[in-house]
Structure formats: C-alpha cells, structure tokens
Amino acid sequence: MTVMVEPYRERAARVAGADLWTRTAEGGDFRILPDGCMDLLLVDDGLVVAGPDERAWTGSAPRGTRFAGIRFGPGTAPGFFGVPARELLNERVPLAELWSPNRTRRLLDRIRSAPDPATALDIEVAKLVEEPTDRLISYVLRSVRDGLLRGTAGVSRLAATVGLSERQLHRRSLDAFGYGPKMLDRVLWMNVALDHARTGLALADVAMLTGYADQAHLTRDVKALTGLPPKILLA
Template sequence: MTVEAYRERPALLPGATVWTRTAPGGDYLILPDGCMDLLLMDDDLVVAGPDSRAWTGTSAAGGRYVGLRFAPGDAPTFLGVPAHALLNDRVPLSELWSRSRSRKLFDRVRAAADPAGGLDRAVAELLDAPADRLAQEVFRRVRSDTLRTPGGMVGLARALGLSERQLHRRCLGAFGYGAKTLDRVLRMNAALDRARTGQGLAEVAVVSGYADQAHLSREVKALTGVPPTTLLR
C-alpha cells in the first residue's frame, strides 16, 4: 500500500508555494482555496483553474505530482488568460500557450534533477510582469473580513476607487469569481484549519463568523459536497 506523502515550501515567486505529492491511489478531493496551480502530471504540464466547488479526481497508487500554487490573482498574469475562463477546470498548458512554448517549459522542468525546483525557477524567471496589485489588495481586504462589515461590498469598491461592477469584473479576471464567493471560500478554509487543531465545530463557527454550527455545515457542504465532519475524518 502506498502512503500519501505531501510536501510544500515557499516558492521563489512571492506568495507562491511549490509542492510535491505521492498519491496513495483512489479518489481524492481538492477544496477550493482561491488559488490556481501549474502541475506536472502524466507527462504533461496542466493548469488547475480556480475552483468554486470541490474538485474530485482519481490517481493511481504511487503517482507523483509536482505543482506550483500561485498567490491568488497572480496566475492569470503568467498564463495570459483570465481566471474565469478556467473556472472549475483542468487544462493542458499547451491549450493556452503555443505547443512549442509549453513544450519548452515542460522539457526544462523534466530535465531538472529536482522537477519541483525546476518548475519553481522557470516560473519565477518567466513571470517578469508586475503582480496584479489590485487583486492582491482585494485578497488582503477580503481575508481580513472586510465584506462582513456593514456596507462591505460598497465600501471595498470605494476603497479601491472602483464601482461594484468594475470590482466584480476585476475579481472574475483575477480569481475566477466575485469577491463574495472568494470570501466564502477563504472563510471556509480558515474554519476547517481551526477545526483541525481540535476546536469544536460550534466554537469554530462562532469564531469564523458563521451564525452557528448549522450555518457552518451548510456552507462547507455547499462548497465541497460533504459535511465538515467527513472532511475532518
């Protein structure tokens, strides 16, 4: 039996994470997190678009995966494709770039003694455009519970010098969905992280800004398809 092994470390690209995984085999569940990944899998480079719901896949025992998880909002700059075009999807990089360009990156990563390090260095060198500062500021403010204050959405748009419609459009391009969905995703993950430390779900719900435990359970199930007790097992 293959035991799952997962490792991650900060990437060279600010805010990004490089990770490796050896799969135990069978079905797996990836929870939405507001991010996008570039994966080396099945002898190809694949882009994992932003998820608004849990992604279910199947892997063979011993399957090895390497990935770079971009900071929220950064992947569209690297890919040249708005995030909403890849919502809830997994797409070969060759479908977004020319075959020669994507193959060049693939060959470089594969030729590296450490594919994770090779992917990390290649992306850091290729992403020479400035980061989407507005997307970073939206993410920072949403993560700090800005939307759960009175007039949250209107206040966020005004603080950024945008109309609500402009804010929504910019969020679609950067994250794949609007600020309200991003808030739901980030709050759910923060709540699950607290629950994994041993806190009871009723306490987690209150601290995380849910009305009660039932509200937390409904939100988790809506975004993942399963209740929090199942995820925590």
C-alpha cells in the same frame, strides 16, 4: 515492482506568495477543496493548469502517479498563464492550450532533464513570473483577510473605497480570481475555518472565531462548497 507512495509535501516556492507541493497518488479518487488558487501541475510527464474551483473537485489517478505543483496565490496566476481566471474556472487544461506548444515543450524539457523535476519546476516558473502590478488585487485580498467583506454591505463598501461600481469590481475580480469578491470571501474563510477545526477546536468556537453566524451557518457553507459537512470532511 513495489511502488513507493510518498506523502503530500509542501513548502514555500520561489515565487512570492506561492507554494511548491509534491505527492504520489495512492490510487483511487481524491478530493480537492476550493481555495481561490490556480496551480501549474507536473503530472508524470505533462504540464497541466488547474483553474480556480467553485466547489470541491474529485479526481482520480493510478497508484504511483507523481504530482508536483506550483500553487499561485489568489489573483497572481492570470498574468503568468496569459488568460483571465474566469476562463479557467472549474477547469483542468494542458498548458499547451494556453501557451504555444513550442514554448510549453521547451519548459517541460528543462524540467524533465533536471535531477529533481519538482525543484526544476519551482526554479523555471520563478524565472518566468513577473511581479503583479494590479493594486486592486492586493486590496481585495487584504479586505477579505481582514474580514471587511463579512456581512451584507461588505462588497458595496469595498467598491466605494476603491472607486468602482459593484459591477466593475465584480468583473475585475472575475478576471483576477475566477469569482466575485463575495465568493472569494466565502472560499478563503472556509479554508481558515477548516484550518482552525483541524487543530481540534470545537466547530461552534471555530464559527465564532471566523465570523460565521453560528455552527449551523459554518456547516451549511462548508457543505455547499465541498459537498460534505465539516465533521465528515475532517474525518
């Protein structure tokens, strides 16, 4: 029997700010980079939750293993799974460990009985998601994306702006994202930098464009978070 290996595909999901992706494993190890997100994975016939990662995560799967996933935007998944993000940091756990086995089985049965399980995953998750109401999550993300946390005083400025102590802000961020605002900033901006580098832009220009002190700073940060320097990672 010939196993057809499908390329990685991704599109916007029905849940706001989330993506639906599919992939068939080629066999062997694969590297997942930290991105500040949490995923609900359909792996063959099981549902697995992938928590936020601090460092690159290396997994393996036999050739032909089929994956589909909903990648929630940073800070939006804890309400859906019912646990703080900090409890799932660097973890992969069956959904049935977070929800009741019966609830998980009903969701899985609806997905597996559909002609296209990936589309069914997208539809069923959208039915269950409630819109987040924590404005702090949106404000922290906007501050990160606007570059307001770059530099030594960024976190203290953000805490003062939202009327929290730095400790309170850190605790709220751990619950929402799995890590504090400074780590979130490092992870999200590393991904922005890698996206620019994938276009062929020189690393020195990428560093300047994305707020790193220089190319050496960018290289150190990418290696610390992924285990590889950017030139090898991108190759």
